[in-house]
Amino acid sequence: MQQTDHCPEGKVLFSRLTRHVRLRQLQLLLALQQCGSIVQAAAHVHMSQSAATQALAELERVLDMRLFERHARGMRPTLAGQTLTDTVRGVMTELEEAAQTLAAIRMGASAALRLGTIPSAAQAILAQLLTQFYCQHPQVHIDVQEGSSTRLLPQLISGGLDAVFCRQPSLLPEDFVFEALFEDQAVVVASHTHPLVGQRQVRLAQLSGARWVLPSANIAVRDIFERDILSRLPDAQWFPVSTMSLSVLEGLLSQPQAVALLPRSIVADRDPASTNARCVVLDLQADSFQCALPPLGVVCRREAAPQLLKEMLKLWRTAGP
Structure with a gap:
């Protein structure tokens, strides 16, 4: 047979x-x-x-x-x-990433970590954390992949990543755990030349004539925009663009009356008092809209997280955001 x-x-x-x-x-x-x-x-x-x-x-x-x-x-x-x-x-992407890690080991790296991150977590957590980590572990090779949590979490679960820095997932396999590291909220940003910049306790109604840059679809801040902003500003206008790219946003915000809704984590280092800041956070009244976002944090295996990852997270807990 x-x-x-x-x-x-x-x-x-x-x-x-x-x-x-x-x-x-x-x-x-x-x-x-x-x-x-x-x-x-x-x-x-x-x-x-x-x-x-x-x-x-x-x-x-x-x-x-x-x-x-x-x-x-x-x-x-x-x-x-x-x-x-x-x-x-x-398969080819994973082979290419493995080759990069092997090259780093051949050039002297003592160990490697494979991390995934969404843009908000990269800005609010990893940018600071990696600087602190490398002061103590200069020979560790870290491969950072940026993308959406829907793309990165399956890679983590299948073993292609050691951890993913993202917002709290609604559902995780029982072998994985989420640790919150950064409390986040949605904020309205504008160019530093916008007439409302510098004003205290701006009411949402004062943005009735604004033109919005839409947040990217299928992310938490877009839900807030559609649920809370549009319901209170039924005549709102927006650009035919949806993005979370700061470089794209800063260009669009230079247009008259342009504003955008973003996670504070992305614009945390934008100082309203700085004349060099191309986009700054408006001081809206606290009850203008429901602004809380799911916290940013890290997802990893509950019992088998790499020791280097544990040391990295210990730095964050010690120093804080």
Whole structure:
């Protein structure tokens, strides 16, 4: 009886992949999915067009599936091709990150930490914490990935990261724990030239003529904007842009009557008294809107957090925000 008669199809394909597929073929798949041209993909991975065509054909023979199909403007992945490239992209990214860590160890790093962070936590926690940590551990290599918690937390759970600095998740596996490190709130910011900058106890109604830069979708501060700001300012206007990038925000806030709702953690170092500050926090009345945000903190394994991470967090608890 043949192996395929009694072995699940997935195991058969996995066995073929591990025995016959080369990393260069996987690189080719990613390049081809990105540019849609075998000529451009071959050049990107330093292969001739004929070698790239042969490599793709060999991979399709191994899997006995079509991975790409031709169309009027080039090539596009089939369902099987898209499924494989989605997985390959993650594998290649992890290999690249591992190579960076190995390079740091070869150059003298004594240990490594892999951290994920959302932008707010990077600004409010890691920027300060890493400076303190390196004073005591100058030979530790730290790889920091910035992104959304929805992307970073699965990497932590699968073992690709040692910790994620983010807002308190609504749900975590029981093997993981969240520790709050920074209490946060939503604040209204404007250019230092805005007429309300410097005024005390600004009422939300005074922003009725303002034009808002929208917070990015699917984050806590956007919920506050839609729930509390828009309900009290039904005639509010906004730019056709949603962002949490300070460089983009600072440019838009230079427009007349422009304001934005941001986490205080992102703009914590913006001093209203400074003439060099391009955006500053307005002094709104405390009851203007419900401004509390979920705290920023760190998610890690409950029982198996790396010792270096424990030492890093001890620094934070000692020095405080």
